[in-house]
Amino acid sequence: MARILVVDDEIGIRELLSEILYNEGHAVEQAENAAQARSARLSYRPDLVLLDIWMPDTDGVSLLKEWISQGLLDMPVIMMSGHAGIDIAVEATRMGAMDFLEKPISPQLLLKTVAAGLLRNRAKQSTLKTSRIPVKESNDSSENSCWVDSCLVPIENNGGFKLGSVSLDQPLRDARDTFERVYFEYHLMKDGYSMTRVSERTGLERTHLYRKLKQLGITTTSRKKNNDNK
Incomplete structure (x- = not known):
């Protein structure tokens, strides 16, 4: 089981993704904007974040840059959007996002991408622990x-x-x-x-x-x- 944070301003998408992940045994926290995402990042300490690009207050790419500049990008971040162009997706992954999912997201692709992100995170944490x-x-x-x-x-x-x-x-x-x-x-x-x-x-x-x-x-x-x- 992993702690996953789903950040999306559309409640229907948040609920759908959360239900899919919950049924796989994960603990899921939701955030509808960047402000809630910042708070959840610090208090919930997720193992992985699903982050929407287009949000009304602060967009996902700006939030990603913020976490990077503050040294808070210690978990895989998967960007999501139904409108972003390939250039924005490339920019996000170049900055540090692990992957990009285009909406609507199929359950199979969601679980496959999340599993890959969690596997990478576990490998990274294992390396840090054994290298002391x-x-x-x-x-x-x-x-x-x-x-x-x-x-x-x-x-x-x-x-x-x-x-x-x-x-x-x-x-x-x-x-x-x-x-x-x-x-x-x-x-x-x-x-x-x-x-x-x-x-x-x-x-x-x-x-x-x-x-x-x-x-x-x-x-x-x-x-x-x-x-x-x-």
Whole structure:
């Protein structure tokens, strides 16, 4: 069962789509305009949204742009319309909508498209959960570790993902340099900028370590030490 939000200013369409989805075992919330959709998005936290393009107050494409700009597009959105041209449908999917359904919508096509959207959402959530890595806080001397949920993060308007601060859509060499910079800065801070300890932890001979840090543009002296020496 999934939580689905149906946004359409025509009550007959809302009721019909809701009944079809309810009969498939889904929980359905309805909204007749953008204002109600905004509220339902925050309180109901739907797994998928069916969003009409033409609405009297704020149209569906504008609402989609709003959710994207606010970082709220963390669920699949399927646009719907009986009047929108192909150019508007293409624009919506290019912006981030998962698909477009033209009214009148057949029950079979509705369920097929919704199932595909929910499957994609589950795969995305599963990836985010399993990609969490344990990292020990740099100012914590205990053996306890904290979980950092900053691994695979969707890049807005891109369709790709970031691993922490590393975009996975850049060339391998650039991604490797970015990761290595984060990796060595972490160990430098963790070991108090002791090159001996960093060398032991990273498995690099000191000369090689100095060369690597210089190549990456990483200073080997902490900011605190620099401030103390002023």
